[in-house]
Amino acid sequence: MRRSPWATLAVLALAQFIVVLDVTIVNVALPHIQADLDFSADSLQWVINAYTLLFGGFLLLGGRMADLLGPRRVFVAGLLLFGVTSLVAGLSSSPEFLIGARAVQGLGGALLSPAALAILTMTFAHGRERNIAMGVWGGLAGLGGTLGVVVGGVLVDSLSWQWIFFVNVPIVLALVAAIPVFVPDVRHAVGRRTFDTLGAVLATAGLMAVVYGVVRSEPSGWGSAEVVGVLAAAVVLLAAFVVVERRSAAPLVPLRLFRSRALSVSSGSLALNGAAFLSMFFLTAIYLQQVRGDSALEAGVHFLPMGGAAIVGAMLASQLVQRVGTRTVQLAGAVLSVTGLLLLSQADATGSYVAELLPGLIVFGFGILGVGVPGQITAVSEVQQAEAGAASGVVNAMYQVGGALGLAIVTTLSITHTTHELARGATQEHALVSGYERGLLVAALFAVANVILTLASPQLQPTSEQLAEVTAAA
Structure with missing residues (x-):
């Protein structure tokens, strides 16, 4: 049966959309989850970190399984696991239950995401059509991150926090039903390899x-x-x-890849980028609701300008790397990230959103993709074509893991400072604002470290064709 490749793309992109959506949709629901399930301040971050760590930690294994077992089979398995654990997460009645469900949900995402990308690259021939398909894939994935906060706000305010998880279930069921019709069972030959x-x-x-x-x-x-x-x-x-x-004869992470200065530096840079981004998102989502009194929907809408700036920043970065080089763009992005975080750290409980939060969110949005785009390009620039996929997997995993570790550090220091202020007799509002400021300053230190690390990155000026190929692989 002949299948339309564009219908295949629609199914794959929608699956990736909900995986990315689940990284951000949860943030605006965190205060409601904390109140309903009685999370402590320090354990709340595990709602994010359990998902992110399992997703990043098993991303490479998911790609290996897709190679050996067939990408469609692994795609379906990951999708079903993601859907079932979304239902379980929504039914959770304790912090431990929800954290466990989120962890397994991250594992489902780690299986389906690389399998979907493998199907896409084998469905579209190398060249213009594949580049268009990759652009749609990346665009919808980015849109998932941006819309997640708004969708989450609508669901929490109109229904309950449980619906940020329940919403995945009908989408997963529809996708599973569509797979036999629209997604081909494509495979490529592999030698004798282990799962590791x-x-x-x-x-x-x-x-x-x-x-x-x-x-x-x-x-x-x-x-x-x-x-x-x-x-x-x-x-x-x-x-x-x-x-x-x-x-290992077939290692999950070929350690020889790290002999490449470009890959080593870019992996570290993207890990720091993830640390700054996830920390800022977590802290600001809670700050908007618990300090400034936003509803979940209002908090989501207040994040939209940052998402718009990130999309524009990605497009600008893709153009500028061809003119001024990757290191220059990445350095500018890191400096913008520092600036955005410092601006956000100056916000208080009563100032206007437009004057105190909007500038920092927009500047940070430009900066985060200003680092990400050239970082991904540089990462695979010195590896052989046959190992480009493995290198991209390492870089993506480092971003997720860096985000989780950074969030743990920032949240711990922020809570410690808040607790100290309360012990000194500060009001609840003052203590929360002070903790938020401390957390963002620590996140800004991650961005400062990124400025320094970027100076060691090679300067590349890719052609249009190289840019399309490398960003597609990343």
């Missing part, structure tokens, strides 16, 4: 232990047996991951 499940488990467990150790440092103290023990376990797990990858 052990590598994925060790890496993800090690990273989760790091995050947990950082989070527990606030209530237990850095010198406590709990924190020291967890961080020591994290070191052991991550060291074991490196040993496994070095000895």
Whole structure:
């Protein structure tokens, strides 16, 4: 049966849309989730981090499974897992239940996202049509992130926070029904390869232990047996991951890729970018509602200018890298990110949104994609074509993991400062504003580190064709 490739693209892009949507849609619901399920301030971040860490940690394994088992089969499995755990998350009655559901939901996203991209690249021939398809794919994914906060606000205000998860279920059911009709069962030949499940488990467990150790440092103290023990376990797990990858015939993360200065620097830069972005999003979503009194929908609408600036920033960055080079654009983006975060940190509880928040959100929106676009281009510039997919997977995983680790650090320091202010006799409002300011200043330090790291990045000026190919792969 002959299938329209554009119908295939519609199914794949919609699936990727809901995966990206779930990264941002939850943020505006966090105060409602915290109140309803009695989350503590330090555990609330796990609603975000459980999803992000499992998504980033298993992204490469998802791509490997798609290669070996067939991308359509893995796509369906990931989609079903994503849909079932969305339902479970909406039915959650305790913090532990919701965090567990979010973790498995992230695993579902890690299976379906690389499988969908593999189907897309095999459905469209190399050249103009594939570039158009990749543009639609990337555009809808970016739109998912931007609209997530507004959709989340509408659902929370008109129904309840549970519906930010329930909304995925009918979409998943419709997509699963459409797959046999519109999505071909395409495969490409692979040699004898292993899944390297052990590598994925060790890496993800090690990273989760790091995050947990950082989070527990606030209530237990850095010198406590709990924190020291967890961080020591994290070191052991991550060291074991490196040993496994070095000895594996088909490693999940080919460590030789990091001999490339471009990939190493870009991976670090994108991890810092993720840390700054996820921290800003988390803190500001709570600040808008708990300090400034926004409804969930109002908070979502207030994020829209940042999303618009990010889309424009991505288009400008794609054009400018051909004229002035990747490092110049990336450096400008990092400086804009610092500026945006510093502007946001000056907001108080009573000033106007237009004067105190809007400038920082717009500047930060431009900056975040000003770093991301040239960073992805540079990352794969020195690797062989056959390893471009693996390099892109490493970079995407680093972005997710960097976001999770950065959020843990920023939230822990923000809560510690808020608690300290309350102990000194400050009002609840003053303490929350002070904690928000401290958190954003720490996020700004991530962006400052990115400015310094970018100076070590190579300067590239890709042609239009190279730009299309590299951004498509990324």
